[in-house]
Amino acid sequence: MRYINVKDLTPGMIIANNLYDNNELVLLKANTELTQFYIDRIIGLDYDGIYIFDQGDVEKAKSIVSDETRIKVIGKLKKLDIDACMFLANSIVNEIQNSDSLIIERVTLSSYDNYTYVHSVNVDILSVIIGIGLGLRNEELNKLSQAALLHDIGKCDVPVEIINKPARLTPEEYEEVKKHPQYGLERLRAKEKGGDDIAAVIKNAVYSHHENWDGSGYPRGLIGEKIHLFARIIHVADVYDALTTKRAYKNALNPADTLEYLMANTGIMFDKDIVSTFLQYVAPYPIGCTVLLSDGQQGVISENNRINLPRPKVKLSNGTIIDLTEKLDVTIISILM
Structure with a gap:
């Protein structure tokens, strides 16, 4: 099995994993032989790369959380169904705990239009793995999972032309994006006004996931352990997934270079203990690369x-x-x- 950039795809190659379109429908099933038509479809969805089988390969790239669960979660995120997202966040914890291995050793496959939703699921998975590594109890893992899955829910209140802008943001646009933790907190508070109870640690983590260890983050400029543990965990997972994902205005960093970035910013952006735990579970060289x-x-x-x-x-x-x-x-x- 080999991970290959879409520009290097040729007819006759056999894909190793299901590929999905922007409506969460199967575009191509694993074991499909590529034609030029299929390759053009993949390129049109802005996939950065895909897994293919090499001669003699029989197994596909394994994922810690099933495609079925990912698709369900993405659908509920799109609908802003907070209740369903919180329920499914607990399912993600269960799947991770029942996985054969917690090692992240594959490249995430995602199309450009689904970035925000796929990113939220990835951050949830990475955060839960860190939480397990830190020895969090099951009840804490469920709340961490819920907070991580909803960490960017405030972006739905940022103008869509800013969120989907295919270029770097202007300073004014960036200031608007920086309001998304506040918008997320307000959405969760509005949910509570409707009669639902949302744990304070979840609201805190959603609001604080862009705070930096040295106080240079936002929105409050909190320092060190004044930042809630969940927010510190989500911050590491958030940055890792963002850097390793291709966007219209930037190429993806490879996992090894991204881990170097996390280590270089330990004590500046990130909690040292969380980065150290993360390094135990993320392969710098994913299978197939x-x-x-x-x-x-x-x-x-x-x-x-x-x-x-x-x-x-x-x-x-x-x-x-x-x-x-x-x-x-x-x-x-x-x-x-």
Whole structure:
């Protein structure tokens, strides 16, 4: 299995995962052979890349949360159905807890138009994994999941032409976007006025997920542990997913470089303990991505060492597999994707 940029797709390749259109309908099922028509459809939806099978592959790229649950959640987010989102957030916790592995080792596949919704689901999953790593109890994980899933709900009150602008925002537009935590808090408070009770920690996290550890964030400029733990967790997950996702005005950073960014901003933007926990669960080199080795060879990540994520197994073009936990004189120089 290999992750490949859409510009490098050719007819005859076999896709390894279901692909969805912007209405959450299956565009192409796994094991479909690509034609030029299909490739044009994929490009039209602004997918950055997809997984394909290499000769001899039999398994698709696994996901910690099922496609079915993701699709349900995205549909409820689009409808701003807060009750359903909070219920499904608990289902996400259950699926993660029952997963064979908590290691994030695949690239998220998403189309441009669905970015906001897919992003919210990704941030939820990443946040729950961090919460598990920190030893949070089940009740806390459910509330963290709900807060993470709803963290950007305030963006529905930001003008759509700003949210979907295919270029960098002006300073004035950015100031409007910065109001989305307040808008999100107001939506949750309005929900309470209708008779629903929403935990204070959920409202706090939605309101505070852009606060920075050193006090340079917004909307209140909180410092350190004055920022609620849930907000600090969501902040790390939010930035990671945003940086690793292609947008109209920027290319995606690869996972390894994004993890370096998180580490470089520990103590500035992020809580050190949360970043350290996150590093235990996110593979810097996702399965299927193409890498350049220090000996000049190129290969595809075939398996991650879950005890030592920076040292995976790499499959070379001739079929040879190098285990970097054993071949210590070879390192990964860069991700070529």
